[in-house]
Amino acid sequence: MVPKPIPLLPAKPLAATNNISGFRVRPGLFLLNGANVVPGGVSFTIHSINATYCELCLFRRTQQEPFAILPFPDNFRIGNTFSMIVFDLDIYEIEYAYRMDGPNDPDRGLLFDKTKYLLDPYARAVTGQSIWGVNQTPGCSYHARVVEDIFDWGDFHDPHLPFRDMIIYETHVRGFTQHPSSGVKHPGTFEGLLEKLPYLLELGVNTVELMPIFEFDEMADERIVDGRQLLNYWGYNTVCFFAPNTSYTATPEFNHEGTQLKHLIRTLNEHGIEVILDVVVNHTAEGNEQGPFFSFKGLDNNIYYMLTPDGKYYNFSGVGNTLNCNHPVVRQFILDCLRYWVVEYRVDGFRFDLASILGRDTDGAPLSEPPLLESLAFDPILGRVKLIAEAWDAGGLYQVGSFPSWNRWAEWNGKYRDDLRCFLKGDGGLAWAAVQRITGSADLYPPSQRQNASVNFLTCHDGFTLYDLYSYDVKHNEANGWGNTDGANDNNSWNCGVEGDTTDPEVLALRDRLMKNAFAVLLCSRGTPMFLAGDEFANTQFGNNNAYCQDNEISWLDWSRLENHQDLFHFVSQMIAFRKAHPIIRGETAPARCGWPSVSLHNGAAWNAKMDEQTRQIGVLFTGRNQDDTADDLILLAVNSHWEAHWQGLPELPSGLRWSLVLHTACPDPFAAGPLFSGNGLQMGPRSVAVFHAVSGRS
The missing domain is CATH 2.60.40.10 (Immunoglobulins)
Known part of the structure; x- marks a missing residue:
């Protein structure tokens, strides 16, 4: 029945x-x-x-x-x-x-005050923040809005790019298009960024990493220095973790906040570009004892923040307070937050600022298996999103290569940055380290234990741009108003003989070559490459390596430089296309039929793996099967960081194959050097990079 x-x-x-x-x-x-x-x-x-x-x-x-x-x-x-x-x-x-x-007992960290208005930690929108650089409610409390979700995701599909296939482009939403040279209708906004979609597609990147877009107060610590208004431009001072920054919208979105950001994410995804958010879940904009009081301090101050025994704030973040990330309440809050951004905004991953804080106990001590990191690694909603750690903090904890992983966490590989910067500018004793970084940093991330762990980078928002890396010996942060005492001093940079701008053609040519060398090595290294927006057209911050407060031409991308550095842009675009076309660069494939090892060294001469303190020339050969699994794919990256020319010998190929020169940065047009090459070796110019590819045909 x-x-x-x-x-x-x-x-x-x-x-x-x-x-x-x-x-x-x-x-x-x-x-x-x-x-x-x-x-x-x-x-x-x-x-x-x-x-x-x-x-x-x-x-x-x-x-x-x-x-x-x-x-x-x-x-x-x-x-x-x-x-x-x-x-x-x-x-x-x-x-x-x-x-x-x-109870109000500051020594115990209890600060309840029934006269204070408190912002809902789960607020979907914060009022009074929609006009950038204008304090719309000076001296007043934060309020929240009720948000109705009207966005239709339609037949939405995430790209779900494998880690090894990602090419990450780090950018600041406002700084990307705020400069008048950007030519967009809605500068400094989500819509303005979307207007540059054709540019991103031409460049070839497939992942955009957005610097903080949670609601933050750019007016915090506002100052006037030399007649210029300085703001909290970067946004590493979260006001609300569930609310998008409303000043990044092209038009007000009253009670529908987030719609333009969702449109941006959906459109980028439809074109094969993933979106990663740089999230700041290690501290808040409430600061220390002298900071504002608007949310967590009035809820459960002694739970949400790490406090010393006398009720003061631990400062592992370097900006006043530290979230008590492994307290069960805070752990749940962070998990709720990230789940919300994945479900409601369909973001593809997160980069965690000062992520080592997320592994500290409630008293600040490092944990071997932090509950929060484990929860994020195994959460079913977060199961396919990327989790990337900045594996250090301002308290001195440095965990590159040792960040708790469960084979789910990747890391910004700070050692890649430091070792390759030194090697590429010609420092001695770095050859072995350079080889390790280029081949995937197996000394830090053994393949049998950690897969897809290394995010390789030479530049990011924090530090010199690539152009400045080869234009300045020292930082020039005077405009920040701290007497040039802020920012890192260990930049491993080189000005090529002249500090700052110059009209010397030899110096300019050398700087151009060094930038191309950097991109060639980065995009021929195993691991996930990442670079700073604007590096592909030699954007400059005029030697400022800590432009966190500069909402002006120091931080904004000057798109007029794209016209002046078209050759660099096309070089980077071609390198990205070359990386995409050769999976053996991105990681191991099926073994090559020729029987050669998947990675071998040819330091100046075929099969030469010797290195010493004087070695400034390396050759790394990747072998495996090609994209269609129809033939062997053999790629050799040769780097001569010496200031003198050197011969680069090539191994004799199996019958039916010959070496083709893909590029040589010593040539005015690096990709045009190939047709002139014939043989089993090349005289490499001073401070140059060459890439060779085995192709069908006779030698």
């Missing part, structure tokens, strides 16, 4: 059970944090372990005094969670915040 279907009951609107301050209310959705729209109302949910009292404050748009205050009744609390549905709200006209009461 076929059972009769059970009829569905008609949906009933939620019914109010109380009246508070003239509003119909009822207990809310305790399992849904933040403000969530429900039939006829909004559910407001917040939790605190130590709070004894909580009230919801409702504001009219742009007003700083609440028009209604709704205390949570005792029966609207379960455990440590307060939740209330408020009916008949016009969500387009209201803003909200909380006030909490509880």
Whole structure:
């Protein structure tokens, strides 16, 4: 017998059970944090372990005094969670915040103050932040908005690029297009970045890593130095972890915040470009004892922050406070945050700023198996997103090669940056280290233990641009207002004989060659390559290696340099295409039929693996099967970092193959050198890189 279907009951609107301050209310959705729209109302949910009292404050748009205050009744609390549905709200006209009461004992880290308005940690949008560089509510508290999700993802498909196939392009949303030379309609915004999609496709990158886009306060620590307004431009001072930076939108998105960012992510993904967010979950904009008080300090200060025994703030972040990441409450909060960005914004991965903090215990001690890192590694929602650690912090913990992994975490390989910078400018004693970095840093990440762990880079937002790396011996951060004391001193840079700008054609030619050398080596190294936006057309920060506060031409990309450095741009684009065409560069493939090892050394001469303190010439041969698995693919990268020319011998190929010269940076047009090459060796110019490819034909 076929059972009769059970009829569905008609949906009933939620019914109010109380009246508070003239509003119909009822207990809310305790399992849904933040403000969530429900039939006829909004559910407001917040939790605190130590709070004894909580009230919801409702504001009219742009007003700083609440028009209604709704205390949570005792029966609207379960455990440590307060939740209330408020009916008949016009969500387009209201803003909200909380006030909490509880013990105030600073020595124990308890700072409850029932007079302070508190920003919802789970707020989807923060008010008063939508105009960049303008403090719209000076001296006032942060409020949150109720957000309705109206975005239609349609038939959405993530690219899901393998780690080894990624080519990461790190950029700042505002700085990418804010310069007048960018030529976009919406400079400094998500829309402006999207207008540059044709450029990104021509360049060939397939992953964009966005510097912080969580809501931050660029007005924090605003200063005037030499008549120039300095802001917190980079954004490493999170105000709210669930809210996108509304000043990055081209037009206001009242109550629909995030729509333009979602459009950007979906469109990039549709064109095969993944989006990684640089997330700052190690500290907040509340700072130390002298910092502002607007959210976590008034909720559970002694839980959310690492505190010393006398209630002060540990400062492993270098900017005042440190999130207590491995406390169960904070761990859950961070997990909720990342899950939200994956589900609601479909981001493809996260780069974690000062990630070693995420592995510290509640007292700051490093943990061998940090619960937070383990939770993120095995979380089912995060199961296919990229997790990339900046494996150090401001407290001196340096974990490159030893960051807890579970074979899920990749690392910014700071040793790749340091070793290759030194080797490429001609320092002695670095040949062995250079070979290790180029071949995948097996000394740091044994393939049998850690796969796809190394993110290789020579430049990033923090430090010199590539052009400045070969234009300045020392940093020039005077414009930051700290007497040039800020920023790193160990840059491993070289000015090629002249500090800063010059018209000397020999110096300019050398700098151009060194930049091409850097890109050739980076894009022929095993591991995931990453470079800083603008390096492909020699963008400069005028020697500033810590431009965190420079919202001006120091940090903005000057697109006029693209026209002046077209040859460099085309070189980088061709190198990216070459990397994509040869999987053996990106990682091991099926063994080559010729029987040669997958990696071998030819340092100046065929099969020569000898290296000493004077070695400044290396040759690395990658062998395996080609993209279609139809033939052997043999690629040899030769690097001569010496200031003199040297012969590079090539191994004798099996019958039917000959060596083709793909590029030689000693030539004015590196990719045009190939047709002139014939034989089993090349006289490499001073400070040059050559790439050879075995092709069919007679030698």
